[in-house]
Amino acid sequence: MNIQNLTQGSHQYTSNTWLLCCGEHQSNCPILIDTGSDPRIISTLQEIQISTGEIPVNLVIITHDHADHSSMLPEIRRCFSPVAYAWSENTVGITRNLKDREVISAGTHLLEIIHIPGHSSDSICIYCSDEKILFTGDTPIYIRDTSLTFERPFQRAFENLCHRRINSIYPGHGEAILSDGNQILMRSLENIRDSRII
Template identity: 45%
Template sequence: MEIQNLTSQSTIYTSNAWFCSCEEDGISGILIDSGCDPAILKQLHEIKLKAGRNPVKKIILTHSHYDHARLVKEIKEEYHAAVYASSPYTAEVDKVLIDGDVITCGRYHFEIVSIPGH
């Protein structure tokens, strides 16, 4: 699995946005938080160009604060990715997660652990 921090070129304050390439092809994967800086969209587009196809299959939002979720609608629309979040009130959510849920990506498994706060 390769994990990329997509906020390394950010020009505004944003939370981290992580792209985990976890499919067997080494490209397709999961985006953890979308962030809010348009530079993230540019980096995802570069990954897509390099791959020659859609790399983002799933988006997991840790919570719905602006700096974590601002770009989720744009990314979901462009990449046709399913959005996972812990609240049904989170914008664009397709699947509400609860403690203990498991999201699979290739041979990797992400177990959801609820950590209230922040």
């Protein structure tokens, strides 16, 4: 699986926008995780379309309905006509809602949807087991102290993440974490368990 961040180096506040190509070629089943809020994403996708001769995105998955992650979805759908999935039915431009533990085919890979309410009620993570990859949106990954308060559904969902084999983590903001994903998550889970749970 080839993964690139299409909003890297953006001068506008935006989420990461991960483009997944699930085969040997750029055109194989391209999936976009989050659209970001930077309008330049359109010209970036158009450049990909020109270089490959293929539609640059077939599917968009939104990790949660905050503007920095989803505001370019209507324009991307207008330009390239991908299907678009999100947890929240309020996300403008989606074609259907996602369900917890749903599995989506991505070329030769499978992507599992994991609902993890915490940052927002509609937050999801996306897990690819054969690549040991987790896309987290704005779900907090580094939880370093025990002075915070967490809701029990978030704790349970985070424990669920830790049962998976994860090497790399692709967050909604910042750089990808390319090793030790499980160790990072387990340290955070220990701090969650030692925090106040309501």
